[in-house]
Amino acid sequence: MPLVIYNTRTRRKEPFQPLEPGVVRLYVCGITAYDACHVGHARSAVVFDLIVRYFCWQGYRVRYVRNFTDVDDKIILRSRAENVPSSVIAERYIQEYREDMAALGVLTPEHEPTVSGHMRDIIAMIEVLLKKGYAYQANGDVYFSVEKFPRYGELSGRQLDEMLSGARVEANEAKANPLDFALWKGAKPGEPTWESPWGAGRPGWHIECSAMSHAYLGAHFDIHGGGKDLLFPHHENEVAQSQAASGQPFVNFWVHNGFVNIQHEKMSKSLGNFLTVRSLLERYHPEVIRLFLISTHYRSPVDYTEEAMATAKKNLDYFYTLLQRLDAAAAAAPAASTAPGGAGERQAAAGEEGESVLRRKFGGAMDNDFNSAAALAALFEASTTLNARLDRGELEGSAAAAAELREVGGVLGIMQRQPLEYLRWQPALGGARVTEEWVAAQLERRNAARRARDYAEADRIRDELQARGIIVEDSKDGTQWRRSG
RNA sequence: GGCGGCAUAGCCAAGUGGUAAGGCAGAGGUCUGCAAAACCUCCACCCCCGGUUCAAAUCCGGGUGCCGCCUCCA
Numbered sequence: 001m002p003l004v005i006y007n008t009r010t011r012r013k014e015p016f017q018p019l020e021p022g023v024v025r026l027y028v029c030g031i032t033a034y035d036a037c038h039v040g041h042a043r044s045a046v047v048f049d050l051i052v053r054y055f056c057w058q059g060y061r062v063r064y065v066r067n068f069t070d071v072d073d074k075i076i077l078r079s080r081a082e083n084v085p086s087s088v089i090a091e092r093y094i095q096e097y098r099e100d101m102a103a104l105g106v107l108t109p110e111h112e113p114t115v116s117g118h119m120r121d122i123i124a125m126i127e128v129l130l131k132k133g134y135a136y137q138a139n140g141d142v143y144f145s146v147e148k149f150p151r152y153g154e155l156s157g158r159q160l161d162e163m164l165s166g167a168r169v170e171a172n173e174a175k176a177n178p179l180d181f182a183l184w185k186g187a188k189p190g191e192p193t194w195e196s197p198w199g200a201g202r203p204g205w206h207i208e209c210s211a212m213s214h215a216y217l218g219a220h221f222d223i224h225g226g227g228k229d230l231l232f233p234h235h236e237n238e239v240a241q242s243q244a245a246s247g248q249p250f251v252n253f254w255v256h257n258g259f260v261n262i263q264h265e266k267m268s269k270s271l272g273n274f275l276t277v278r279s280l281l282e283r284y285h286p287e288v289i290r291l292f293l294i295s296t297h298y299r300s301p302v303d304y305t306e307e308a309m310a311t312a313k314k315n316l317d318y319f320y321t322l323l324q325r326l327d328a329a330a331a332a333a334p335a336a337s338t339a340p341g342g343a344g345e346r347q348a349a350a351g352e353e354g355e356s357v358l359r360r361k362f363g364g365a366m367d368n369d370f371n372s373a374a375a376l377a378a379l380f381e382a383s384t385t386l387n388a389r390l391d392r393g394e395l396e397g398s399a400a401a402a403a404e405l406r407e408v409g410g411v412l413g414i415m416q417r418q419p420l421e422y423l424r425w426q427p428a429l430g431g432a433r434v435t436e437e438w439v440a441a442q443l444e445r446r447n448a449a450r451r452a453r454d455y456a457e458a459d460r461i462r463d464e465l466q467a468r469g470i471i472v473e474d475s476k477d478g479t480q481w482r483r484s485g
Numbered sequence: 486g487g488c489g490g491c492a493u494a495g496c497c498a499a500g501u502g503g504u505a506a507g508g509c510a511g512a513g514g515u516c517u518g519c520a521a522a523a524c525c526u527c528c529a530c531c532c533c534c535g536g537u538u539c540a541a542a543u544c545c546g547g548g549u550g551c552c553g554c555c556u557c558c559a
Contacts, residue, residue, distance in 0.1 A: 004501090011489085013501085031559075044559040074557070156554080162487050163555070205557090227559030232488090257559070258490095261552090268558085295508080296498070300491080301552070308497065311509045318508095321522065365499085374499050377507035384524080391516085391524050455518055462520075473521050480522085 003058070003367045005223075006299060008231060008254035009155055013369055016253065018222050024055050025063045025221035027213040027251075029230055030112070032069040033093035034078050036276045037100045039289075039304060040227070040260045040267060046290055047257045047298040047370075048225050049106045050412065054366050057411045064109040065216045067209060068094050071115040071202050076191055086192050087116070100277040104286050105413045113212045115203060119194045121211040122203045125245050126183045126196075134244040138174040140186025140199055146179045149240045155254065156232035181237055183207050206237035210245070213238075219246035225255040228299075258296075261303045275304060282428040285485075287414045288313045294372040294412055313485055315380075316414060317423065319405070321482075322383050324419035325390050326402035328477070333395035358382040362408050372412060379408060423482035430485075432468035439470055443479055446472070 004013040018024050028048045031041055048066070055062045069075075070090035079086035094114075101108075115122070126142055129135040134148045146152045146160065153159055163179055182204035187193040193200040213221065219242065226235065235254065242250040259266070262273040280289055292312035296302040361378035365371045386401050409415030417425075424436065442461055449457040462472045465481070473480045 029559080032557085038559085040559045042559085047559095072557095157488060158555075159487085228490095229554065229558055232554065233556090259553075259559075266553085300498090303497085305497090307509080311497070315508065318522095325523085368501075371499070373508095374506070377499065380507055387523055388525090450518085453518080459519070466521095471521065474517075474519095475522080 004369055005253050005255065006369045007252075008256050009251075011157075014253070016222075018060070019220065019252070022060060023063060024060045024223065025217040026052065026065070026223045026225065027209070027217055027221065028064070028066045028109075028224070029209060029226035029234065030066040030068050031093075031097055032072050032074060033090040033097065034072065034074040035093060036278060037093070037097045038267065039262075039275045039277060039280060041097070042100070042104060042277050042280075042289065043260050043293050043302065044225075044227050044257050045101055045106045046104060046293045046413070048255075050294060050298075050372060051223075051225075051255070051370055052107060052109075053411045053413065054370060058363075062110075063217060065111045065113065065213065066109040067212050068097075068112060068114045069205070069208065070094065071192060071208075072205065080190065090114075090116075096278075100281070103281055104277065104290060105416065111216050113216065115208045115212075118208065118212050118215060119203070121215045122207050123184075123194075123196050125207060125211045125214070125241065126203075128245045129183065129241065132244065134240075135183055136176065137198055138176075140201065141174055141182055142184035142198055143175055143180040144183050144237070144241060144244075145176060146181075146240065147177055149244050151243070152240050153236065155239050156236045158232065158236075181206060181233065183241070206234055207241055209234070210238050210241040214242065214246070219248045219250070221251060223253045223255055224251040225257070228256040228258055231256055257298045258301045260293075261301055263305055264303055267304075283430060284309055284313065284427065285316070285422065285425050287417070287422070288316050290413045291316050291376075295376060297369075297371055297373050299369075317482075319379070319383060319409065319415055320417075320419045320422045322387055323402055323405060323415060324423065324480075326386065326398045326405070327419060329390055329395040330399035330402060333398065356404060358404060358408060362411075366411070375412070379405070379412075425485075426483055427485060434468050434470065439465065439481055442470075443472070443481060447479060 003016045005016050006013050026048070028044070031037060048064075052062050052064050068090070070087070075086045075089050079089045082089065098108075126135065129144065130137070130142065135142055135144050137143075153163070160179065164177075184196060184198055184203060184207075185201050186198070187200040187202075191202065193202055213224070224235070224238075231254075239250050261267065262275055265271055265273055267273055267275060277289075284292075288309065289312075292304075292309055293302065295308075295312060295315075358378055358381075361381070362375050365374035365378055368374065382405070386405075390398070406415050442465055446458045446461040449455075449461065465472055466484075469484045471482050471484050473482075
């Protein structure tokens with residue numbers, strides 16, 4: 001079954017066909033670097049990271065571009081508040097974003113262009129728009145004339161006259177039409193400026209993405225992504241600018257991710273429920289955050305709650321516990337000793353051909369508009385089967401199974417750590433501060449008590465460990481421990 | 486006011502006309518010194534009312550209730 005993607009432009013799922021065989025050209029609107037990155041930014045980044053990883057898994061080469069907006073009103077506002085140049089503000093938050101994304105295991109795009117680094121491209125595109133009559137100058141500004149672009153409103157499904165009758169269009173004397181938007185803003189005191197044919201100033205918000213996507217991916221490329229909120233006006237304006245300038249189609253597939261709510265409320269600064277990635281990373285393992293974010297289809301809203309995070313953690317514990325079992329089984333039953341024609345060998349052979357049940361179900365789910373929630377279900381089903389096999393003492397094929405889980409998990413960005421490293425990971429915040437050495441000493445005492453059949457003492461030690469977030473598990477092969485987080 | 490989306494078990498969440506995935510919680514069981522982990526079993530007339538169809542959670546119409554965008558926002 002071929003990959004189908006929901007295309008915002010047509011409001012339907014459509015079979016994906018790249019413009020160039022084997023290559024996907026993808027542009028995603030990144031952040032405006034004016035404040036700490038929040039869980040909503042993380043969702044967008046993780047969603048498109050998942051999409052990139054899936055394309056790669058399918059054998060595509062992905063030309064992935066995600067921009068940083070480093071020239072903007074909000075950045076300027078912040079720079080005034082702190083009395084430092086706006087470039088310092090932008091640099092700071094770009095750096096933070098990179099650190100946060102790295103922590104979340106989000107792959108770095110091939111290019112991460114900035115507005116300030118592409119002034120020449122931006123100015124060139126505005127010149128073309130002026131020359132072709134789609135733009136006009138007024139009071140030192142340059143505006144795009146929406147009436148000159150007949151298909152304006154097509155992407156977001158709006159009509160010009162309907163928008164005009166809306167109550168919330170700003171009044172601006174310089175604009176010929178209230179819906180016209182700025183391509184270039186004339187210099188104002190205290191703002192960063194660049195020289196242009198229309199005098200000093202800075203670009204409007206929308207033109208940067210048109211100019212930068214063109215610079216790296218060409219006039220016409222496969223997929224353009226971003227948060228749902230960007231559909232209008234940002235992406236609508238991009239379409240108008242890009243198509244007007246190039247005279248070519250712009251983007252084949254528009255992909256928009258849904259929002260993150262916090263405890264059933266929209267996240268906003270005024271509500272005080274602004275959840276930064278940093279604060280999350282202090283409390284949860286990065287892969288737990290990822291698992292939480294991909295447990296819901298990317299277009300639906302996802303609600304952040306402590307309960308949902310606890311569930312995500314529990315689920316990831318389950319996967320890693322299985323990996324640990326498989327690793328141990330693989331060590332106990334080397335592949336070489338697999339009996340000819342045995343279950344293990346058949347499993348391994350199926351794996352080689354990429355026809356395992358897991359791969360097939362996982363791929364089928366992801367092919368359906370990157371349905372990570374359904375893909376996860378395939379992972380759970382495979383895990384239950386593998387655990388049952390291990391329970392029965394069937395150790396053959398464990399190494400291949402573990403490798404397959406890691407491979408498929410890798411597309412989702414989970415199961416990429418060593419099981420014990422994950423299971424014993426301790427968040428920066430919360431939990432008792434106990435060292436592995438201390439735990440080992442307690443376990444030694446406890447096992448001595450168990451050997452002496454002093455179960456009261458053994459249970460007392462276990463309770464004490466549990467009170468400090470250490471879960472003790474006895475088995476035939478010895479005692480294991482992990483942190484409850 | 487305009488445009489769009491969503492309503493599936495206590496909670497979260499898939500579901501592409503053919504008789505409801507998966508996870509969490511819960512109940513019972515196997516295993517265990519006891520636990521834990523793991524496994525097995527159980528747990529939904531898919532918001533309401535019409536319609537199309539042999540057949541609808543899925544399509545159409547009408548309600549009701551949430552949510553988003555239209556202004557900076559991932």
